[in-house]
């Protein structure tokens with residue numbers, strides 16, 4: 001792929017501003033497939049047309065999931081410490097494979113996820129939520145920072161719990177995985193720690209299987225090798241943690257600031273699920289998802305794409321495509337044709353449990369701290385942007401004393 005002067009950087013000041021305005025500009029200047037750069041010298045196409053994104057995710061013949069096809073990677077032009085590498089480095093896991101190989105691993109992961117008991121999951125999320133609320137609302141405290149103390153902390157505990165990882169082993173394992181994929185000087189050591197911890201976990205589950213994802217993956221007739229098992233566990237933890245945390249955090253923000261929800265929730269017009277949907281449309285937890293790699297030269301969305309080019313899934317941009325989003329920017333309530341979970345054979349296999357986790361987390365907090373409000377003006381909130389995400393950096397709130405424990409309220413809905 002050749003660089004062009006008009007290429008839009010997905011780093012630096014361009015992505016710090018108004019995301020909706022940026023996608024509008026991209027569409028106006030380039031159409032549905034936009035020439036972008038992920039880092040200096042590392043180019044890609046960002047697909048922001050809803051129809052084109054469906055095509056990209058559904059057509060495995062033209063668009064592969066295997067990053068080893070990416071020209072800069074093949075030519076050794078991606079620095080080892082590039083911030084782009086963690087998201088596009090190859091692993092023997094479902095997210096990086098195509099066709100039969102993908103179906104085999106995907107089948108095992110999807111079957112294991114389908115065995116998750118919804119009621120047990122709600123119970124576990126609610127217990128974790130209660131514990132986190134008790135931690136920050138103790139001793140008469142009336143202020144908290146909900147991104148770090150709640151929204152991100154909760155999926156970390158719940159997702160590792162689903163995998164059958166004990167409460168003590170969870171945080172160090174997630175720390176090792178996060179540092180491994182961060183592509184910094186500490187990554188090699190973290191990667192060794194991660195492999196050792198996961199190998200031990202796999203051995204433990206082999207000796208004494210439990211009712212958890214790792215045990216179900218081990219027993220699945222897809223016959224995953226230990227290496228495949230390890231990397232599919234890594235993908236599941238990485239895919240499930242930050243995404244769900246962002247989803248919860250932005251939904252809490254919407255409930256605290258959007259007048260339609262503030263007045264309507266109490267009267268029952270709009271539900272927490274509607275707020276969760278609005279976030280998936282307008283602020284998808286991953287704005288841009290890497291990636292597909294062209295298997296041959298082709299013309300796509302008006303652009304000349306070369307074999308080996310990277311195409312990034314512009315999930316937020318495609319959701320804002322005027323072909324699917326009304327002019328006022330508010331999706332019709334109940335419409336779930338957004339692409340926040342991707343589409344096609346790799347679409348997120350954990351949509352149901354992820355929604356259960358997010359809904360229960362939001363509902364439990366709402367019931368326990370009914371007078372929750374922002375502790376700073378909305379304009380003072382900060383966001384952290386990368387080529388892939390735009391995340392709420394902090395959500396400072398205040399509240400009076402917690403209400404009765406949510407366990408007295410019945411199942412959150």
Ligand code: HEM
Pocket residue numbers: 057094095096106109159235236237239240241243244247280284285286289290291340341342343344345346347348349350351353354357
């Ligand atoms: C419990 C939480 C979650 C788990 C365990 C999970 C797990 C996974 C896994 C294993 C994949 C790879 C699927 C494949 O390649 O076949 C995946 C893909 C994906 N997930 Fe999730 N996920 C979770 C939550 C979320 C959330 C909250 C979002 C955002 C709303 C999300 C968005 C995606 C996207 C966009 C893809 C990629 C689709 C593609 O490449 O076409 N996930 N997820």
